[in-house]
Amino acid sequence: MLKVSGLSKHFGDNEVLKQINLEVKRREVVAIIGPSGSGKSTLLRCLNLLETPDAGHIEIDGFEVDARRLKKSDAYALRQKSAMVFQHYNLFKNKTALQNVIEALIVTKKMNKPDAEVLGHKLLDQVGLASKASSYPAMLSGGQQQRVAIARALAVNPAVILLDEPTSALDPELVGEVLQVIRSIVDTDTTMLIVTHEMSFAREIADRVIFMADGSIIEEGDPQSLFGQPQQERTKKFLGTVFSKN
Amino acid sequence: MNFDTAFIFEAIPKLLKYLPMTLMLAVGSMLLACLMGIVLALIINNKIFILSPVAKVYISFFRSVPTLVTLFIFYVGIPQIFPDFTFIDAITATIVALSFKNAAYLAEEFRGALNAVDSGQMEACLSVGMTKWQGFRRVILPQAMRVAVPSLGNYLIMLVKESSLAFTVGVTDIFAQTKILASNSFRFLESYIAVALIYWAVTIVLTMLQGKLEKAMSKPYR
Known part of the structure; x- marks a missing residue:
């Protein structure tokens, strides 16, 4: 339903996304986690072309664009397929x-x-x-x-809803009500890609969790295995720091 | 003492008949200047190829030249090269000259006001499938206008007074009529005090209207 291949983006000398490949099935809820600056928000913003990727293909709900040959009308058409919930x-x-x-x-x-x-x-x-x-x-x-x-x-x-750290700007006592609403949408079988720092929430609602660091997808899997038995050193280190804080 | 207070009160109603001309010049110039100012601001803010440096030269030129000189360039100067251009009457010439000059100043005001709108607003427009133009018209511009209104009010008030330059090209506005009244009656001081009082009253009314408009426009933000 959503398919990304070879997606790259740099800001100046900084390579924010390195050849990202990603597929999301209809009705799937995918959580993207990772340290700040790992490129997760940029990935989301490339999917509706708020950022223009340097290279790569994006396909949503049967409509495909090539970042290297991007026409204005294609950008508008692709954006019709998604909607975004912003941090602010x-x-x-x-x-x-x-x-x-x-x-x-x-x-x-x-x-x-x-x-x-x-x-x-x-x-x-x-x-x-x-x-x-x-x-x-x-x-x-x-x-x-x-x-x-x-x-x-x-x-x-929209065919897919992109949520970019939807609770990061909220006072702690307000996070619950927003998560509750997101939970209720998950129940309606909406396809969702959510970038979040709420690990327990990601574990609860996601069908699949993607861990990103330094512009690459390091590891992905169902929440139980990714949080329970992470395979990659980078993932273990990240989850270690996150959970030792709580 | 040679001062006739009663003359002032007799003069005011006679002069008021020419107030619509003054207001027409001011409001007409304001609207055209706003339109041009917004376009200039967009050209510069979006760094549009070639047009952007042209806009900057435009602003630099019209901010530097006295309004009176601009007016004479349009009314007396241009018909010299384009003899067919004589259809530009004095009223149009005044409105065009005042607009061209004020657009240069307003462009800077609009630039600031547009920049004051959070960039997330346009992103939200795009994210739900709106075009840039739709987002600009329905979300960005209304928010920028609220920021700009206090200074726009000032420019309108200045334009009401600047429109008195129209007398130099033969338009009978409220000031031109005062000159006629003064030279016919030899009551110079009384005549000019009368017209000064009218300008003052107009400014007071405009300031009040501006306050009401500001209040109405800031309703969503309180």
Whole structure:
């Protein structure tokens, strides 16, 4: 369903992604873990071309692009296939929660406003924010904003949802409500790629965990084996430091 | 003492008839200048090939030349090379000259305002499948306008006063009419005080409107 091959990206002299190959099946939930600067966020941002890869092929839901021959129209077409949840929510600050959710429906899917609003209210209800439809982002807590952002991502009915450290910017007491919402989406069989530092959460929800370091995929596997019996030295070292902190 | 207070109050209603012309010049120039300013800001911010240095030269030139000189270049100068260009009447020439000059200043204001919008906003637009233009129009520009409004208000107020230069090319705005009134009545001081009071009142009203607009536009952010 999602297929990446030979994906490379550098910023200046820094090779952030080195020939990444990755496949995600429909309805699969894949967690990407790894130290800061390992390229996990860049990988996610390359998948919807917020960053332009130097080389490589990306295929989502039957639509393929070649990074070396990227046309503007291809970039827009590929982005239609995914939606992203950002670390810092990035809700449209000039729009209410409801408007945030339905904006893309009206602008890109050309849905009429009443239909979009019905769907918007339903999605806000799904993330537990039915009562906040007319609130602006500035009036919402971080956790609430991130839940609206998740509803906004769901609205476009993407083939895959990309979550880029969705709880990293949250106050600790707000992390739970966002994880709860993500859990509920996992239950709806949505395909998801989630970059996270919440190891226990990754272990709980992911079908597969990928460990990245220094721009490469070091190791991948189901959560039990990757967290239980990591094979690579680099993985062991990383998990060792992470879990000794807790 | 040779000062007729009553003359001021008689003059004000006569002069007010020409206020619409003054406001038309100011508002017309403001709209055109805003449009040009946004385009210039986008060209420079996005470092568009060739156009970007051209925009910088434009800004440098029109910030350096006195408004009066710009006005004369458009009204008197250009028809000299393009004789067919005589259809440019004094009112149009004034609006064009004031717009060209103020666009140079507004470009800098818009550049700042656009840069003040978090880059994550455009990323969010793209991530849900919107085009750059859709994101700009529906998300970025409204947020930038809120940042720009306080200084835009200032430019409008300056334009109301700058529009008085129109009298030099024969437009009868409120100031030109004051000159006529003054020389006909020999009540110079009273006439100019009357028009000064009108400019003052207009500025007070515009400042109030600006405050209301700022309040309305900042509603989502409190």
